[in-house]
Amino acid sequence: MKKKTLSLLLLSVIGLLPMTSFSQKSTAPADAIIANASTAVVQTGSGKVRGYIHKGTYTYKGIPYAESERFMPPSKPKPWSDVRSSMTYGPVCPMDATTSVNDVLEFAFNHNWGYTNENCQSLNVWTSGINDNKKRPVMVWLHGGGFTAGSSIELPSYDGENLSKKGDVVVVSLNHRLNILGFCDLSAYGEKYKSSANVGVMDLEAALHWVRDNIANFGGDPNNVTIFGQSGGGAKVTTLMYAPSAKGLFHKAIVQSGSYRTSFLEKENAQKVSAALLEELGLKPNQVDSLQKISYEKLNAAGKIAQQKVQAQMKAEGKAFVGGGLGWGPSQDGNYLPYQQVDPAGLAISKDVPMLIGSTKNEFMASLINPAIRSFSTEEAKAFLQKKYGDKTEAYLKAVEKAYPNTTKPSDLIDIDLTMFRPGAVKQANMKATADAAPVYMYMFNWQSPVMDGMYKAIHCIEIPFIFNNIARCEEMTGGGASAYVLSNKMSQAWINFAKSGNPNHKGLPTWQKYSAENGATMIFDNQCVQKFHHDKDLLEITSAK
Incomplete structure (x- = not known):
């Protein structure tokens, strides 16, 4: 009797399926997923x-x-x-x-x-x-x-x-x-x-x-x-x-x-890494095809050792590295590049391509590597900087105040990106922004995350959810507060407008001028978006000398 009752119940449920499916389709909210054999x-x-x-x-x-x-x-x-x-x-x-x-x-x-x-x-x-x-x-x-x-x-x-x-x-x-x-x-x-x-x-x-x-x-x-x-x-x-x-x-x-x-890695050095790779794997040049068959894990491990050997050799010869160290990346092969x-x-290949270039204020900040910096007093921050800048420390502090007048935390004196991303952005913009080239627009993302007592600041990658309008997806990084949504609306629209026309301007921002080496025009993205001109020039000059 129980089996019969269960069978009848299953049959009744199965019999209702077409009606249930139709009902769900007709009353589904507009944001429901539509996935079937004929859609999209x-x-x-x-x-x-x-x-x-x-x-x-x-x-x-x-x-x-x-x-x-x-x-x-x-x-x-x-x-x-x-x-x-x-x-x-x-x-x-x-x-x-x-x-x-x-x-x-x-x-x-x-x-x-x-x-x-x-x-x-x-x-x-x-x-x-x-x-x-x-x-x-x-x-x-x-x-x-x-x-x-x-x-x-x-x-x-x-x-x-x-x-x-x-x-x-x-x-x-x-x-x-x-x-x-x-x-x-x-x-x-x-x-x-x-x-x-x-x-x-x-x-x-x-x-x-x-x-x-x-x-x-x-x-x-x-x-x-x-x-x-x-x-x-x-x-x-x-x-x-x-x-x-x-x-x-x-x-x-x-x-x-x-x-x-x-710069790109020079072909000579790229080929040295490959030669060291074969040596590490015990392969002769005529056995190079073996590299296509060995496991990725073995290949990857040998490649790391090969890079270390070539890097040591280059260091002994006084040669510079691309990006601070010898790693995998594009090289000037004389063929594709x-x-x-x-x-x-x-530069002439893409001179007609408009560019938008920028970075974040803090990127890979010192206080992420050394958490003690987060609780530094002003005196401790100055002592830390003294070890790095010596007799230029006071000039450095004045340059920080000029570039970032709202600096309040002692750790903020240390955590500014001044050696990698910001200088590189300025150099790239200066090379690109010539009289006969397409326009260049420069930005800097200064907005500070409130999460974890503000420890993330304007960290590397923080601007991405603002550009993709994904504040809700990234609340752990952005906090998901009202100010984040306001800024995201401004930034994502600027990126959209640039994609449409090559000009990021829109009514939600102050006028965003084209960048030139002479004007240093940079849009500062923060709770209040402003355009500044050579705002950190003195600071970059001090740090570039170190």
């Missing part, structure tokens, strides 16, 4: 893809834009005949495994490490319309992590839905090959490997080719593409601007805290 289907050059709709935004994840063998240039992905489900993020490039974190920093950043696979060349798209013949500006995000780590899903701030919705723009993010997989120069070992030094950047270009060929079906304009990125992502933006083959694939560029690399960053011929 778009044709690409490789086949149809199916995404989903969330809060009115068409969302696609993990779409393959390329494929390749290890160390080889990317090629178009093999076509598929069925509709490809593209509703979850694709794999990230293999990298050093994360086995522990700093709890208080991880609270703020809230990383998503994803899952790894060398076949990581995929992208994600957010758009408010598909197959509608509209020409929305396209914003292609290049993730941070230097050229060795990170992914398009690493931080919650990277989600493109809110930015796409706010500006009616198409947002694209992507994964590509990193570290030894993307930047191992094996060109000395035959024609087969002539491009190996920069295949990680060639992946980025392949993604831009995909955008050019496919984004119209996603409601985007292939003739209005902005590439933007932060930290390593900003450096990737700069690198693409020096690649002749990438010319015309993007039309505007934004570099956020990414101007720290002022024929010019150095200071070469006029290299």
